[in-house]
Amino acid sequence: MSRRLLITTLLLAAGMLAVPSWSQPALKKRTAAERNGQRGVPYAGNDEALRWADEVAQRRGLDPDWVRRAIERAQFLPVVARFIQPAAPGVAKNWRVYRSRFIDPIRIGAGVRFWEDNEATLARAEQEYGVPAEIIVGILGVETIYGQQMGNFRVIDALATLAFNFPESHPRAAERRDYFRGELEHFLVLENQLNADPLKPLGSYAGAMGMPQFMPSSFLRWAVDFDGDGRIDLARSPADAIGSVANYFRSYGWQPGMPTHYPVSFDLEKLDKEALVVPDILPTFSVASFMAKGAVLEGAALEHKGPLALVELQNGDDPPQYVAGTENFYVITRYNWSSYYAMAVIELGREVKEARMAGPGS
Numbered sequence: 001m002s003r004r005l006l007i008t009t010l011l012l013a014a015g016m017l018a019v020p021s022w023s024q025p026a027l028k029k030r031t032a033a034e035r036n037g038q039r040g041v042p043y044a045g046n047d048e049a050l051r052w053a054d055e056v057a058q059r060r061g062l063d064p065d066w067v068r069r070a071i072e073r074a075q076f077l078p079v080v081a082r083f084i085q086p087a088a089p090g091v092a093k094n095w096r097v098y099r100s101r102f103i104d105p106i107r108i109g110a111g112v113r114f115w116e117d118n119e120a121t122l123a124r125a126e127q128e129y130g131v132p133a134e135i136i137v138g139i140l141g142v143e144t145i146y147g148q149q150m151g152n153f154r155v156i157d158a159l160a161t162l163a164f165n166f167p168e169s170h171p172r173a174a175e176r177r178d179y180f181r182g183e184l185e186h187f188l189v190l191e192n193q194l195n196a197d198p199l200k201p202l203g204s205y206a207g208a209m210g211m212p213q214f215m216p217s218s219f220l221r222w223a224v225d226f227d228g229d230g231r232i233d234l235a236r237s238p239a240d241a242i243g244s245v246a247n248y249f250r251s252y253g254w255q256p257g258m259p260t261h262y263p264v265s266f267d268l269e270k271l272d273k274e275a276l277v278v279p280d281i282l283p284t285f286s287v288a289s290f291m292a293k294g295a296v297l298e299g300a301a302l303e304h305k306g307p308l309a310l311v312e313l314q315n316g317d318d319p320p321q322y323v324a325g326t327e328n329f330y331v332i333t334r335y336n337w338s339s340y341y342a343m344a345v346i347e348l349g350r351e352v353k354e355a356r357m358a359g360p361g362s
Contacts, residue, residue, distance in 0.1 A: 040075030040157060049074075049164050056185050062192055070188060070198045074160035080153065081167050083205040084176075095313035095321060095340055102142050102344040103351055111137050111352030114146040114238070121226070121239045129246035130256030136245050138349030139335065143213040150211065150235060151204035159184040159207040159216075183207055186216035194231075210234025211241035212248075222248040252334045253327065260332065260346050261311065261323040262301035270294040276310040281339050283307035283327050290324065297324060311339045 043049040053071040057064035115122060115137055122133035144150045162180035166173055187207065191198040203209040207216065211234055214223060223232045226243025234241050266273070271294030276285070283306065290308050291297060297304075301324060311325040323329075325339070332342040 040077040040161070042072060043074050043076065043160055043164065044072035046076075046164060049160065052164075052181065056188060060185070060189055060192075062188065066192070067188060070156060070191075071160065073199055074156045075154075076165050077153070077157050077161045080158050080161040080205045081165055084162060085167055085170060092316045093314040093340065094316040095343070096315055096318075098340045099344060099347065103348050107141050107145055107348060108351050108355050110146050110148065111141045111348065112356045114140065115352060115356055118238050118242060121242050125226070125242050125246040129243075129250040129254070131246040131249045131254050132349075134349035134353045135249070135260075135332070135345065136242055136349075137352050138345035138347075139245050140211050140241060141348045141352065142341070142345050144211050147211045147235070147238070147241075150202065150213070151208065152202055153205050153207075154199060155187060155201045155203045155207050155209060155216075156184075156198050158203065158205050159187055162206065180207070183216050186220055190216050190220055211238065212245050214244065214248075218248065222251055248335065249331055252331045254331050255306075255328055258306070258326055258328045259300070259304075260329040260342070261325045262297060262299075262304070262308075264301075264310065264322050264324040265296040266322075267294045267296050273310075277312055279309055281309050281311055281325055281330055281333055281342075283309045283325060283330055285309070295324065311343075313340060313343060 049071050050068060053067045054064055056062065057067040115133065122136060125131065125136060126133050140146050159180055163177065163184045164181075166177040166180065170176060184207075188198060191201070201209060204213060208214060209216070209219065214234060219232075219234065223234060223240065223244040224247050225232050225240060227237050227239035229237070232240050232244075234244060270292070273294070276290070276293050276295060279285075285293070285295075285308050287297060287302060287304055287308065290310075295310060304326065306327050309325040309330065311323045311329065313321040313323075315321065323343075325342075329339075329342055329346075332345055333339060335341070335345075
């Protein structure tokens, strides 16, 4: 070997020299997982994970070899463990910033196209389940921009990482680990029912799948074959995604015709804000008790028959915003337990509806 070639070889091995373009065709092509920093450590050598696999196979009546092979080939992804960590303490919530992430011209335009392409299906879902088209459109837009961003993590890797290597520093580590073990079990049951390869499905870093980002347990309980083709496909069938979201909301008690929220202001002389915010987003107050504590309602809100909640949306260092949330607002938070999320869904759906009614070029 010449001295020049020897030096080049050593530099390449040390990572101090870029691979020359003439040699690149000979290199092994990286997988999508490797390109996205998702190359991990297989669970084949993890005794705890394999014991769990055997228990699941026995509990669910699954082929133990099939379950073991699936878990052995699942990979621990450190990036997933990092993503699941909560925001650093002291980071102020900001509704305006949060809203700007989801209500923008790109998402609104995509929502208008989705609604137009699936108008009949959205109308049928609203008729059968009672959930307005704009709420379904809001969910699918916030979750995945109507299927454009459904996640590129292998679902089994994400779920296994969070089931067996959930960060111990998380304040609810034990509870969350148990949750993800349950979701991993549901995922294996689902893939077995579909006679599918559990190593193939892709989703979010938390294991959510398809246009509506259903977790495996939600898929098993609420996903529906809304296009009638004999199978449920939440990744490629807009109809199945639409029907499944509508079914999810109806199952959680969506009430047709009820608004999600009302404007609210305060009578400072009577205001007992501390008492109003204690229940958080859970509707607790009647109109009378709500107003007795200093909340001021007007118009249709005065005729509301169900309970209300004071929903607080913080704006960093600026004053927070408030609305009076209804039971339907609470139903939206069952999809994602956040008032900020629910408001983003509501406002994106409304913006898409208004843009669609205004027509092109408006």
